[in-house]
Amino acid sequence: MRNKILTLHSIAGYAMEIAIWKMLRDICKCLETRGLGLEVIDERCCLSPGVIQVDGDEFRIIKATLPNEELEKFLAPETEKKSLNLETALVWSIGALVCYMSSGHYVFGGRGGEYQRRHPAVGLPVLRKEHETLTNIVHRCMQYHPTERITLSELKMLSDQGYKRCLEEVAHNTFRIEEDVRRYDNENMQEQGMSSSSHFWPEEM
């Protein structure tokens, strides 16, 4: 039985680009479907890796009790203010999640939005060069001023586009790679003097 719940922590730093796009897409869809007042979202308007379950190739927001230390790493800089905009704070959290998922590191050395609040001019995180589009999205999510941030609907639209693009690229490249694998295996078998019938022998032989 594989009954253990794996969260975003389990793939942080090792996630494929398509998985990040899928996470963005699934989270946006979930927020859109269930509304921003989703009970599982922390009262301080934060999404953290511990509440995002990875089930196969699906991402879900789940209810979980998390320590404050983890939440603070994904809190938007304006969270302390009383006049809180739920959507913009969540968008900042999502940007921090994308960073964490891609690099395995917490933004601003794990000090979250508080650091940005103290240093508004601090540079925003940059992802791997292969994830340039994602870097742009992260930058738009993590703007210091909430009004300058990307909207959730636009984020959903971009994640849809990004995920589809990735799927097309995968479909295009997979056939070529499978051909390479087949050729590589054949060459190996010839090098080792193995015939295809070796598959049929039991392991003990």
Added chain:
Amino acid sequence: MKESFPFYSLKIIGGNTYHHHGDILRTTAEVLHIGESADCEVRYGNTAGYYATILKDEDGEGWHLVKRSPHIDVTIAGEGEFGYVCQLKDGDVISFGNHRMTLQFLVGPSKAPSFRGTIVEHRTPHLTLFYSLFILLTVIVLGLVWWQYKERKNAEISMEDIREMESSIYLIKVDSVQWICSVNEDDSVLRRKTLSESEDVIGTAFLTDDGKLITARHCIEYWLGNQFDLRIPIDSLEEINRWAILTENYNMGYSAADDTLWQIRVFCSVFAKENQSKPVFHFCSTDDSVHINKQHDELIPLADLSHCYYWRTIRPYFMNREMELGDIAYVDVPVKGNIPMAEIEQLKAISNKNSLAVYGFPITDASGVADKKMVFAKAQMKQDTIGLMSNFMFEANINHGYSGGPVFAKTDDGIVVVGVVSRADLRSNETFKWAVPISEIIQMDKERKEEQK
């Protein structure tokens, strides 16, 4: 309570350029890469990129596999393709795309490992199987050798085994020879001639526990095995040979008087080991007490231009081994020895696995004079079993003088005599000798007793 396994193993199934089938990677690492990059612990190629990474769970209670390439399908046998991450459990077989090589995930044991990082145990099942078979065969062969050694050791006769029988083994010596012509009816002697120069003929005799003094017949009638040149006129032959030929001829009717009986009479003395100056027994070859079986003798006609002579022999030939059975003689004596004769069933059970031993008085002096010392010699039968209808051959480093001596064998019932040392024939040499099976004595004795009844 959950068990915590500090490390896991990946068993290679199939193999490729980088890994052999059967190899096992054991690792305590929290991160293990699988793919084509040089830093992958499990490699599938030589380009770049990762297929998947095995990571320790956040709670430290297990491992999970993260898919790293969208182009390579990662599947777990029995569960199909998974998404981006999958919890691993003991025994999972993981395959990557179309690659032939698969990995089996094995956890534990729970004890602390004696290594850190990743180690590779090269296990080639072929060699393991080969080594197992080799060790098994070696053990079997050694066992068989040990068993054979033990069997042989058990069957081997030592000098000590025969020590108490020494007193029943004697030296037999021909004292004199007479050629006698007597009248058949009253047995009165008409003519008598004594050999002027008697040879120093010696051999061995032994006394059985039923009072039979047994020896080889050629130790008494020593001319039986002689060879001579037919081109030499009979008058020029050695005296004993001439007597032997004429005796046969006269008895077959080539004599002036048909009612005469011609005999060669041999007087023998038998000496004990301890005192070889005073004989223990005396006997004469023509006495009724000397039992000889002449049924196996051969009368050979010797063609001559003017005459036909007959020559009696027990000389062994290639073509007729049964003739050798006649090379045996025994005398009933009033005392009993302590050498037991083998029963017929015991004889049949003797095989070449039994080691034999002979005892006798070898002639070691170059001049042909016996040193009259009793010598023990180990022997080995050259046939599978002892045939009761023919002599058996054995190997022993013995020479003249052992003739008539006992051939001992060790049986479950103890040491018994299985044969009497006979002569060498054209096939045998210094080391290969013939022996008459002791069954011949048993048979002669049985027939004689039936005749007496």
